[in-house]
Amino acid sequence: MSNQHAAPFNPNPQPPVPEPTHAERSRTLMHLSSVATLSTLSRKQPGFPFGSLMPYALDAAGRPLFLISTMAMHTQNLKADPRASLFVSQPAADGDVLGAARVTLVGNVAQLPEEEKAEARETYLKAHPNSQYWVDFTDFAFFRLEPADVYYVGGFGVMGWVTAADYAAAAPDPLAAAAQGILDHMNTDHADALVLLTRTHAKLEAESATMTSVDRLGFHVRVMTPGGVKGARIPFLREVATPTETRTVLVEMVKQARQG
Structure with missing residues (x-):
């Protein structure tokens, strides 16, 4: 039996x-x-x-790599039972801790065999350069978490399980590293454009709008309306992969909205 409630009838579904x-x-x-x-x-x-x-680095399949000491309590625990989970949370925006995205990887952690150590060492030191001072100590070793399941929470009402296979096959969003810069620029310099885009695409009577996230397919806004704060997602005209492409698409969308 489904645990979802039936949606109300909508004669004009979007x-x-x-x-x-x-x-x-x-x-x-x-x-x-x-x-x-x-x-x-x-x-x-x-x-x-x-x-x-736990500091970590990711291999090509998104599996976390750890450099840990044999003296550490978690290492002793893993030697006795390899089952573990790893929890990562997005920094909270405006103090909204529960609105931040987070993910939990559940799986088994095992020490890497000697033949995989060199590649893991290179990957890990790129993420944690200071580890060069102890990476070769004899009481340190590389371990890897092999995900068995993944649980994602994107904020209020956005959550779900992700299979280990789907997680391994996915790739980070191409705008991930540039996203904060895009948000800062749009919210600081183009607040009026965000209001226009929200009114046009989300059909909300926006008094103000703040871009809260952006990815290759679109962006989310937090909107102040006469009825209170609402959230909306607005799609791009086409998929983007770079900040330059994002800017081009946003300029086109604003131009279309003004003409409409």
């Missing part, structure tokens, strides 16, 4: 606004961060989770 899958958003969030919370199963208190701060 097509869904395209947006990245949960798998792509999960890969993007993991890509943007490099420190997470690792939960292992405690040896001292059997059955209880034990949380640790």
Whole structure:
């Protein structure tokens, strides 16, 4: 039996606004961060989770790599039971902690074999250069989490499981590294354009609009209306892959909105 409620009848349904899958958003969030919370199963208190701060780097399949000491409590826990989870959260915007995206990878953690150490070392040091001072210590070793399942939360009401296969096949959003700069520019220099785009594409009586996220397919806005704060997603005219392409599309959209 479905646990979803039936939607009210709408004689003029709108097509869904395209947006990245949960798998792509999960890969993007993991890509943007490099420190997470690792939960292992405690040896001292059997059955209880034990949380640790854990720097990580990602291999080509999005699997987290760890450089950890044999003396660390989480390493001892993993040697006894490889089951673990890794939690990563997006920085909260405007103090809205529960509105921030987050992802949990659940899987088994195992030490890398000797033949994979060189590649892991190179990947890890790119993400954590300071680790060069202890990476070759004999009591440190590389471990990797092999995801068995992934759970993504995109904020209020946006959540779902992602299969390990879908997660591995996905790629980080091409705008991930430039997204904050795009948001800052649009919100600081083009607030009027955001209001116009929101009124045109989201059909909301926007008094003000703030771009809260952007990706290759479109962007989200937080909108102040006479009826209160609302959220909306606005699709791009076409998929983009660079900040320059994003700017070009936004200029076209604003021009069309003004002409309309």
